[in-house]
Amino acid sequence: MDSTKRASIYTGKNEEYEASVTSPVNIAVIKYWGKRDSDLILPTNSSLSCTLSQDDLHTKTTIRASRLFEADRLWLNGVEEQVATSKRLSNCIAQARAFRKELETNSQVVETIATKERPLSEWKLHIISENNFPTAAGLASSASGYAALVQALANLFELTLDQTELSKISRLGSGSACRSMFGGFVEWRGGESPSGEDSYAYCVAPQSHWPSMHALVLVVSDDKKGTSSTSGMSTTVNTSTLFAERVKSIVPKRLQKIKEAILSHDFSTFAEITMQDSNQFHAVCMDTYPPIFYMNNTSKAIVHLVHLFNSQLHPETNAPKGIRAAYTFDAGPNAVIYAEEQHIKELVQLISYFFPPAKAQSFRAYFPDAYKIFESSDDHLDISTVCDEQLISDYKKSMVRFDPGSIRRIIHTRIGDGPRAISHTCGLANEIGMPKRAKD
């Protein structure tokens, strides 16, 4: 038994088990949009994403199993949710239990006194899960959430499945969650089988392959209630007359090209395809009836700024500086910008100039990495300090400054690894397997 993956807890005479993990967020560069089977969550096309570092953004999940628990229970960010009413959640748990059961039936597990009495697959679970990013950040938490759930279940049950097999289980919770089962650059093979057996994620290139690849998450203010991605993609499949062409002819070619670009560290091609595929995803949303709009005026201005950045010339030689940044937008107004490390500072200068912090917001609250990036010990670091007028002057010709607070926060991160087991002491459960922190 790998003690880092699963802890044994003795509560009086009872032995209980617990597993805690953190799992990363992933941001697609070839977008998943459209299901061919909505129960098994099988997509109309393959997709590809970058896993972002868990050091910055993650879901943490602790699962405690006890013979004494009377029901499966779940707490999400301190609030209890009903397990039974979520078919997707129940599906994931049932699938993991079925695999555990199989091991037990074939005597492939090391039994303890506790599990001999009653097999672990029959114990009830307390699942406690928290995101380290606020829901208000507008980042989809279902991918990291279901990846954490399935990894914690796998560790708790000591399943002998590899990450690709586990990705099929997390896919049942949320399609894009299957990609969060790996670090680095990850493809979700859409597959063709009605059973879903060939619909899984695998690692195209690990985190270590391209360490200079960084990302900026721009959290955009929006007061509009958006369309959920589940209902949105279903309407697109049913009504967009351009959608079939995307799935059939365009995505397969792009996927092949972007994988080659990743493997050869060709940032320019990687970036172009990333931007084109983001735009096309939003194009088929607009071709949906009624149309779906996820990008707002701020999002569109970010697109414009990135294209200006990519068309900059060297002030002396007049030679193009080349494509150095790529935007991508999911089902909301937030942007993720991929860029190599050496361009992050310049990008942050531009972004913070044209989308300045809210009036009462400190620069550090707006951009928590401020002091690191700008190598400053100045307590009063603000836009006027970090913005380079020389750099910005060209952009002013075709960019207007947005109202303060149009971007609420810039999160600086990079490519990261897959789900991590964490020690019991860092888990979210207290001694009796209840949330350490719970909202009233």
Add this chain to the structure above:
Amino acid sequence: MDSTKRASIYTGKNEEYEASVTSPVNIAVIKYWGKRDSDLILPTNSSLSCTLSQDDLHTKTTIRASRLFEADRLWLNGVEEQVATSKRLSNCIAQARAFRKELETNSQVVETIATKERPLSEWKLHIISENNFPTAAGLASSASGYAALVQALANLFELTLDQTELSKISRLGSGSACRSMFGGFVEWRGGESPSGEDSYAYCVAPQSHWPSMHALVLVVSDDKKGTSSTSGMSTTVNTSTLFAERVKSIVPKRLQKIKEAILSHDFSTFAEITMQDSNQFHAVCMDTYPPIFYMNNTSKAIVHLVHLFNSQLHPETNAPKGIRAAYTFDAGPNAVIYAEEQHIKELVQLISYFFPPAKAQSFRAYFPDAYKIFESSDDHLDISTVCDEQLISDYKKSMVRFDPGSIRRIIHTRIGDGPRAISHTCGLANEIGMPKRAKD
């Protein structure tokens, strides 16, 4: 010689000729976007539009021909423009002159003393043109402008071409101008010939076919400098991977269906196709690289409002009220809403509630038809008077009120007729063939 079409003016011993016309704006419901030949302005697909009433929106053009003029000159809204530098303008004039020349060569014209001395096709022209809508209204004026130019040239030169032949000449000025050569519902047949001989407009149904068809032009505030449609459509053709599918498979079917809907007064089908085609045009703009965004947050909220309006239920029976309005957006943030006359009042109530006039703007400046539609003699007619709280309450659940002035003006109009010859006295030239009104 038809005196309503052409006037003879005696200036001392010299006889000059003058023609004045007004021409309508048209708003496409199947969009023209993409050229297969940019010199001859041949489109990648056929398109269909409604001609709007000249009583509300028009270009007025007067052309004076004189043996004494030394050069072709043009004044647009009081400002002189260089004729020679505009290839499109020169093309139209040259083509009309060539047809005149042909008539002269074949002795098909009634010669006067003046034209016998020197054929009219060799006289220089003064062209004076004005739009009755401000450029700031954001309405494309090239369609009505080139239609007026070509109609005035045809009248001045007494060309024996029918409107379809004239539409080919105006097409050389601006593609969509060919559709403004007719009233009612007009198709521009894209054609296939490289010469452009089969690329022309014709009337699908005249103005009188559907008199209850009205339109509201919503002039949306925007501080963004947009992409010109000429450069935008060229980038789309070159970079959008969805565009070919639209041209090849989607537009031909839609065109057929919407013509049937128009001929059978099927508003619901007409409206659905109109909205879907507007959305798809903006979808291929977004699929362009770099992407083109014409619709802003206000435009998108108008789309949402129209869909809410179309999904309204009868308060008593709960039966759907049906599709009663259709939005369409051209290469800018302005909306045109097509609706039958009996729904205009309700639409204006909703629009003016959610997009109220600017703070200092009177309701009449915001909606010049206010007193007619709301049958009021009240001098202080404003939103609070015209808005029906009962009607609006349902919409409030999923609509927020926009900042005052987000829509600057609502122009109420209907389907109109084609270019009209107007009398000399209403023309734009003074006695010596110069603009009556010119800016310094």
